[in-house]
Amino acid sequence: MSEPVKTVTACIVVIGNEILSGRTRDSNIQYLATELGALGVQVRECRVIPDVEATIVATINEVRRKFDYVFTTGGIGPTHDDITADSIAKAFSVGISEHPEAVARMTRHYGDPALFTPARRRMARVPHGGLLVDNPVSVAPGFQMENVFTFAGIPKVAEAMFQSMKHKLVGGTPVLSRTVRTNLPEGIIAEPLGALQKRFEDLDIGSYPAFRNGKPSVSLVLRGTDDARLAAAAVELLATIRGMNGEAEEFAQ
Amino acid sequence: MSEPVKTVTACIVVIGNEILSGRTRDSNIQYLATELGALGVQVRECRVIPDVEATIVATINEVRRKFDYVFTTGGIGPTHDDITADSIAKAFSVGISEHPEAVARMTRHYGDPALFTPARRRMARVPHGGLLVDNPVSVAPGFQMENVFTFAGIPKVAEAMFQSMKHKLVGGTPVLSRTVRTNLPEGIIAEPLGALQKRFEDLDIGSYPAFRNGKPSVSLVLRGTDDARLAAAAVELLATIRGMNGEAEEFAQ
Numbered sequence: 346m347s348e349p350v351k352t353v354t355a356c357i358v359v360i361g362n363e364i365l366s367g368r369t370r371d372s373n374i375q376y377l378a379t380e381l382g383a384l385g386v387q388v389r390e391c392r393v394i395p396d397v398e399a400t401i402v403a404t405i406n407e408v409r410r411k412f413d414y415v416f417t418t419g420g421i422g423p424t425h426d427d428i429t430a431d432s433i434a435k436a437f438s439v440g441i442s443e444h445p446e447a448v449a450r451m452t453r454h455y456g457d458p459a460l461f462t463p464a465r466r467r468m469a470r471v472p473h474g475g476l477l478v479d480n481p482v483s484v485a486p487g488f489q490m491e492n493v494f495t496f497a498g499i500p501k502v503a504e505a506m507f508q509s510m511k512h513k514l515v516g517g518t519p520v521l522s523r524t525v526r527t528n529l530p531e532g533i534i535a536e537p538l539g540a541l542q543k544r545f546e547d548l549d550i551g552s553y554p555a556f557r558n559g560k561p562s563v564s565l566v567l568r569g570t571d572d573a574r575l576a577a578a579a580v581e582l583l584a585t586i587r588g589m590n591g592e593a594e595e596f597a598q
Numbered sequence: 599m600s601e602p603v604k605t606v607t608a609c610i611v612v613i614g615n616e617i618l619s620g621r622t623r624d625s626n627i628q629y630l631a632t633e634l635g636a637l638g639v640q641v642r643e644c645r646v647i648p649d650v651e652a653t654i655v656a657t658i659n660e661v662r663r664k665f666d667y668v669f670t671t672g673g674i675g676p677t678h679d680d681i682t683a684d685s686i687a688k689a690f691s692v693g694i695s696e697h698p699e700a701v702a703r704m705t706r707h708y709g710d711p712a713l714f715t716p717a718r719r720r721m722a723r724v725p726h727g728g729l730l731v732d733n734p735v736s737v738a739p740g741f742q743m744e745n746v747f748t749f750a751g752i753p754k755v756a757e758a759m760f761q762s763m764k765h766k767l768v769g770g771t772p773v774l775s776r777t778v779r780t781n782l783p784e785g786i787i788a789e790p791l792g793a794l795q796k797r798f799e800d801l802d803i804g805s806y807p808a809f810r811n812g813k814p815s816v817s818l819v820l821r822g823t824d825d826a827r828l829a830a831a832a833v834e835l836l837a838t839i840r841g842m843n844g845e846a847e848e849f850a851q
Contacts, residue, residue, distance in 0.1 A: 363806050365641045366775075367632030368819065370625065374646065379620030388618045390653075391646035393627065396804075400643075423785045424805040425792035464788030499807060522619075532676045535717030539678035551649075552677040553616050554752060566621065 350570050353517035355381055356412040357391040358404055360429050361419040361498055364393050373418040373496075373503050380507060385516025386414060396420055401432035409436075409493050414514065416507075419498030421487065423464035429495060430488070434472035437490050444471040447486050454484040479509035489513075522568045523579045529591035530554075531563055537585045538565065545578045547571065603823050606770035608634055609665040610644040611657055613682050614672040614751055617646050626671040626749075626756050633760060638769025639667060649673055654685035662689075662746050667767065669760075672751030674740065676717035682748060683741070687725035690743050697724040700739050707737040732762040742766075775821045776832045782844035783807075784816055790838045791818065798831045800824065 357377055363369040371393065378388040389412060394400050401420075409415050420429030434441035447469035455461040468485035471477065478487035478494060480502060487496045487506045496506040527534065531554050542550045548569040555562055565582060567575050579595055586593035610630055616622040624646065631641040642665060647653050654673075662668050673682030687694035700722035708714040721738035724730065731740035731747060735758045740749045747763060749756040780787065784807050795803045801822040808815055820831050832848055839846035 362802065362804055362821075363819070364627070365631055365644070366635055366773075366821070367628050367630075367641075369806065370628040372623065374617070375620050375623040377620075378618055382619055388620075389648060391618070391644075393644035395642060422805065422807065423788045425788070425795050426804050460785075462785050462789070464792075465785035467788075468785075499809075501809065520619075532713075532715050532718035532721075535676040535678070535720075536715070539717075542678050549615065551615050551679050552675065553622065554675065556752075556754065566616070568615075568619070 348518070351385075351517035353386045353414070353515065354389045354412045355386045355414040355416060356408040357388055358408065358415060358417045359391065359393040359419060359498075360396060360401060360417055361393075362395050362426075364419075365395055372500050373498070376500065376504055377416055377418075377507060380511065381414075381416075381514075381516075382520060384511060384514055385519040386514055387517070387520060396426050396428055398428055398432045398435065401429060402436045405433060405436040405493060409491070413492060415493040417493065417495045418503045421468065421485070421495060421497055423462075423467050423485075427467070430470055430472060433490060433493065433495060437472055437474070439473040441470050441472045443469045444475070444477060444486075444488075446477060447471060450484055450486070478506050481505045481509060518570045520568055520570060521572050521575055522566055523575050524596040525565045525567070525579060525582050525586070525593055526596065527563050527565065527586050527591050527593045528560070529563065529586060529589060530561060533589070534563065534565075534586065534591070537589075538582075541578060541582060541585070544581075545569075545574060547574060548578055550578070601771070604638075604770035606639045606667070606768065607642045607665045608639050608667040608669060609661040610641055611661065611668060611670045612644065612646045612672060612751075613649060613654060613670055614646075615648050615679075617672075618648055625753050626751070629753065629757055630669055630671075630760060633764065634667075634669075634767075634769075635773060637764060637767055638772040639767055640770070640773060649679050649681055651681055651685045651688065654682060655689045658686060658689040658746060662744070666745060668746040670746065670748045671756045674721065674738070674748060674750055676715075676720050676738075680720070683723055683725060686743060686746065686748060690725055690727070692726040694723050694725045696722045697728070697730060697739075697741075699730060700724060703737055703739070731759050734758045734762060771823045773821055773823060774825050774828055775819055776828050777849040778818045778820070778832060778835050778839070778846055779849065780816050780818065780839050780844050780846045781813070782816065782839060782842060783814060786842070787816065787818075787839065787844070790842075791835075794831060794835060794838070797834075798822075798827060800827060801831055803831070 475488035728741040
């Protein structure tokens with residue numbers, strides 16, 4: 346008897362005009378998606394939205410009801426364009442003010458009171474009811490409101506914040522994966538691959554073509570919660586490709 | 599007399615489990631956002647969604663009404679998990695079948711009929727009413743349904759498809775930008791920067807901290823449609839930072 350599969354979902358909301366203008370290439374989605382996957386939390390959707398209060402409020406209120414967890418990155422710094430904390434307070438219909446523990450940490454960090462400027466004090470403001478998320482890199486904390494976790498946008502800081510809070514997450518059944526890479530093009534393996542997917546309905550089989558060292562290459566990714574089933578499907582897939590005179594190599598992930 | 603500012607908006611929808619699992623780091627958002635910006639089309643939102651028909655249909659129907667243009671990437675290959683074309687047909691409540699011109703191009707490309715497999719023929723299927731988007735890299739076309747353009751997910755192919763159709767886009771007033779980079783931390787420049795934003799309400803001033811060569815650095819990005827105003831704001835900003843004994847350098851973008 347195997348345990349019932351428990352699915353826990355998440356949405357990542359990247360807040361920042363710099364991603365939408367193309368100035369910055371986001372890396373937080375990949376980092377968080379990978380880390381969450383390892384904890385049994387499946388990222389089901391991501392949004393990239395501008396630093397616009399109405400958009401942040403509407404997006405947060407939509408996704409926090411649809412997904413088990415929501416993670417936001419960006420917009421909690423000291424400048425006028427950092428409006429995420431205020432917008433999240435509005436989404437939850439609560440006020441926002443300085444959090445004493447955040448003020449205490451930042452007072453210690455800056456030492457000289459002249460360096461703890463009014464702008465930096467803004468970073469100690471947390472929506473009422475929010476719990477702090479530690480920031481081992483630059484002290485000014487993120488925060489948690491119910492199932493919504495708010496991190497900084499700088500990848501180094503976002504990653505540290507995630508590491509400091511991830512023990513709080515309750516994941517579902519971990520999704521395992523195996524990858525078979527081949528030199529056969531998708532158009533040739535598509536038919537047996539589709540047949541394999543039909544025989545292994547409990548698995549999710551994805552096909553990802555790419556150019557590797559200038560040559561086309563296809564990664565066939567098997568995902569599922571039962572490793573024995575994954576192993577069986579991988580064995581079949583390797584045999585099928587080799588039976589078609591293709592090269593095939595398996596990578597455990 | 600300056601011309602009235604015309605705003606044209608876009609949404610990018612990245613379709614693919616491989617981005618949501620963290621396996622692949624998306625680069626199409628940055629490419630398309632940068633290219634669209636140069637044409638006067640402002641990306642206002644991006645979504646990353648799974649290869650799930652109901653999600654694709656609901657997302658496309660939401661965003662195609664909200665934005666002037668929609669661009670999708672991913673899910674138009676030959677394998678069973680490529681369901682974007684069928685899902686977009688469903689979103690527009692139309693049928694889908696082989697497009698004669700797409701079949702003709704692919705027949706020429708593959709030469710030997712044995713290579714033009716049933717799986718590859720799937721890539722010639724286009725929702726009824728759809729116009730082809732050329733694919734100079736691997737022939738199988740993308741397509742346009744009203745204001746929705748559907749591209750492949752492989753960056754090389756998505757980029758070529760965009761280049762082949764971008765002359766069709768009618769952009770608004772181009773958004774120009776100037777960047778001032780400084781070694782002063784955000785917490786120190788936040789106050790004069792906020793004051794500058796208040797005096798230049800027609801501009802959008804963003805502050806983006808980063809680590810460069812291990813040292814903190816802040817890029818202050820001024821964006822707007824009037825270059826004279828941008829220049830005036832940049833002059834003030836440079837003077838302000840230098841008046842605070844900070845280093846400041848301007849980059850035209």
